Amino acid sequence: MKITVAIVDKGGKEKLYSPLIEHYSKLIKSQSQINIIDVFDKKIARAQDVSAQMAQKSYSDALDSYLSKNSITIALDPSAKQLNSEEFALLLKDRGDVTFLIGGAYGFEKDFVSKCNHAISLGRITLSHKLVKVVLLEQIFRGLSINSNHPYHK
Numbered sequence: 001m002k003i004t005v006a007i008v009d010k011g012g013k014e015k016l017y018s019p020l021i022e023h024y025s026k027l028i029k030s031q032s033q034i035n036i037i038d039v040f041d042k043k044i045a046r047a048q049d050v051s052a053q054m055a056q057k058s059y060s061d062a063l064d065s066y067l068s069k070n071s072i073t074i075a076l077d078p079s080a081k082q083l084n085s086e087e088f089a090l091l092l093k094d095r096g097d098v099t100f101l102i103g104g105a106y107g108f109e110k111d112f113v114s115k116c117n118h119a120i121s122l123g124r125i126t127l128s129h130k131l132v133k134v135v136l137l138e139q140i141f142r143g144l145s146i147n148s149n150h151p152y153h154k
Contacts, residue, residue: 001032002097003140006066008059008104009129011038017130024137031144036133039063044104052106059103060112071097073116075108076132080119089143091118100140102132 028034039062047058067073072095113119122135145152
């Protein structure tokens with residue numbers, strides 16, 4: 001299995017979250033290939049200064065190349081359905097490629113979300129992008145553990 005997490009984020013090492021991101025990435029690698037891609041450029045930075053709509057469009061443009069017929073695409077969207085861990089695990093079960101897409105501060109355009117195979121919410125609260133990355137990676141590892149009957153979930 002190959003998992004990609006593409007996120008609108010400036011990236012870079014950060015003292016607090018980087019060790020957790022590395023920790024969960026290492027755990028995931030025992031069961032799956034994982035690739036984390038931070039996407040941020042001048043176009044996104046300028047768009048965020050103009051308006052929420054322009055920012056959303058810039059996120060869609062930046063992550064559009066990750067919408068693939070060869071991969072199950074899952075957008076994180078606060079207005080989408082919230083899943084429990086078992087339901088989340090089903091998104092990963094018996095899949096070849098799975099791509100998670102995380103927009104910027106203003107979220108995705110509705111049209112972009114509709115192009116994805118699934119949209120899920122990690123909750124209605126607002127989290128920093130680096131924390132979302134950690135929470136998502138932990139849930140990916142938990143989901144893989146559920147699917148392989150690994151005791152981590154219990």
